Amino acid sequence: MVYLYLFISFFKIGLFGFGGGYAILSLVQHEVEHYGWLTSAQFTDIVAISQMTPGPIGINCATYVGYTASGSILGSVVATTAILLPSFIIMIILSKLYLKLKNNPYIAGVLKSLRPVVIGLIAAAALVLMTPDNFIDPWSFILFAFAFLLTLSFKMHPILVICLAGLAGYLIY
Amino acid sequence: MQQYLQIFLTFFKIGAFTIGGGYAMIPIIQEEVVGRRKWIAQEEFLDLLALAQSAPGVLAANTAIFVGYKMRGIRGAITATLGAALPSFIIILLIAIFFSNYKDNPTVEAIFKGIRPAVVALIAAPLYKMAKSAKITYRTAIIPIATALLIWLVRISPIWIILITIVSTVAYIYFRDKDEQKQL
Known part of the structure; x- marks a missing residue:
C-alpha cells in the first residue's frame, strides 16, 4: 500500500x-x-x-x-x-509540437519573444543564489570571481571548474 | 546503438555534476549538448529552456527529455532521462542506506563551501554569449533585466512572465496581421 x-x-x-x-x-x-x-x-x-x-x-x-x-x-x-x-x-x-510547429508564425513569434525572457530567468537564478549561505566569507567572492573568469575567458569546462572549486574549498576551510 | 550510449553517458555526466539543482545544470548542458556534441543550436537551446520551464517537474529531466526526443524519439527521451536521473538515484540511495549523517562530515562541508560560490559564477558566466545569440541590443536588454529583477526582488513566479510573454506576442502578431489585411 x-x-x-x-x-x-x-x-x-x-x-x-x-x-x-x-x-x-x-x-x-x-x-x-x-x-x-x-x-x-x-x-x-x-x-x-x-x-x-x-x-x-x-x-x-x-x-x-x-x-x-x-x-x-x-x-x-x-x-x-x-x-x-x-x-x-x-x-x-x-517537444513534438515544437519540432513540428516551430516555423508557424505564432509559435516562432512567441519563441522569439521568450528568448530574452529566458536569459532574464537565468540571471535571476544567479541573483537568487547570492545568499549568505552560499557566500560565507571573502574567499567565497574570490572563488566566484575565479570561476567566472575561467568559464568566460578561458572557456573551461564547467565540470572542471566545479572540481577545482571543491579542491579549493578543501584547502581553504 | 552508439548514439543511445552517447546520449546516456552525456546526461549521466550532466546528472552527476549538477550540484544545487535546476539552473546550476544549464551551463553544463550547454557545454555538452550545444558546444561539444552540437546536438542542438544555441537559439534552439533557449527555446528548449523556455519549454522546459513551462512544463512542470524537474528542469534537468525536462531538458533531457527534449534533447533525447529530438535525437532518437521516445526511446532517446527514455535513455536521456535515465542518464540524468541515475547519478542522483544511486548517490541518494547509498546515503539513505549507509551514511545518513555524512552532512556533518567537516571535509565534505569544506568542499561544498568552495563549490557553492563557483556554481553561482557558472550560472552567470554564459549569459553574455546567450544574449548575443538571442540578438539582444541595448534597447531590448530591458526585457531580460526586468525579468531578472521581477523574479529576484518581487519574487514573481517565472511562469507568469512566460505566460504574459506568450499572450502578448500572440496578440501582437494577430493585430499586426489584421492591420496588414486592412491596408491591402
Whole structure:
C-alpha cells in the first residue's frame, strides 16, 4: 500500500512542481507531512543532503523519501519514476509540437519573444543564489570571481571548474 | 546503438555534476549538448529552456527529455532521462542506506563551501554569449533585466512572465496581421 501512496504523492509533485528545485521542496514537504513519512528533522536533512549532492532536488527527495518511507529500494524506484512521469508525458508532447510547429508564425513569434525572457530567468537564478549561505566569507567572492573568469575567458569546462572549486574549498576551510 | 550510449553517458555526466539543482545544470548542458556534441543550436537551446520551464517537474529531466526526443524519439527521451536521473538515484540511495549523517562530515562541508560560490559564477558566466545569440541590443536588454529583477526582488513566479510573454506576442502578431489585411 505504501508503494501506491508513494506513487500517487510523487506523481502529484511531478505534475504540479512548476518552477523546479526549491518550488518542488514545499510540495514534497506537504506530502511527506501528510503521510508522516519523515520527521521534520529528517526533512531538513534531506534538504541539506540535496544541496550537497549532485542531481536535481526533486529526484533526490523522491529517492530518499521512497527509501525511508518503505524501507526498501523498490520504494525509491517507485517514487523516482512517479515524479518523472508527468514531466515525461508533458515534455514529449511539447517537444513534438515544437519540432513540428516551430516555423508557424505564432509559435516562432512567441519563441522569439521568450528568448530574452529566458536569459532574464537565468540571471535571476544567479541573483537568487547570492545568499549568505552560499557566500560565507571573502574567499567565497574570490572563488566566484575565479570561476567566472575561467568559464568566460578561458572557456573551461564547467565540470572542471566545479572540481577545482571543491579542491579549493578543501584547502581553504 | 552508439548514439543511445552517447546520449546516456552525456546526461549521466550532466546528472552527476549538477550540484544545487535546476539552473546550476544549464551551463553544463550547454557545454555538452550545444558546444561539444552540437546536438542542438544555441537559439534552439533557449527555446528548449523556455519549454522546459513551462512544463512542470524537474528542469534537468525536462531538458533531457527534449534533447533525447529530438535525437532518437521516445526511446532517446527514455535513455536521456535515465542518464540524468541515475547519478542522483544511486548517490541518494547509498546515503539513505549507509551514511545518513555524512552532512556533518567537516571535509565534505569544506568542499561544498568552495563549490557553492563557483556554481553561482557558472550560472552567470554564459549569459553574455546567450544574449548575443538571442540578438539582444541595448534597447531590448530591458526585457531580460526586468525579468531578472521581477523574479529576484518581487519574487514573481517565472511562469507568469512566460505566460504574459506568450499572450502578448500572440496578440501582437494577430493585430499586426489584421492591420496588414486592412491596408491591402
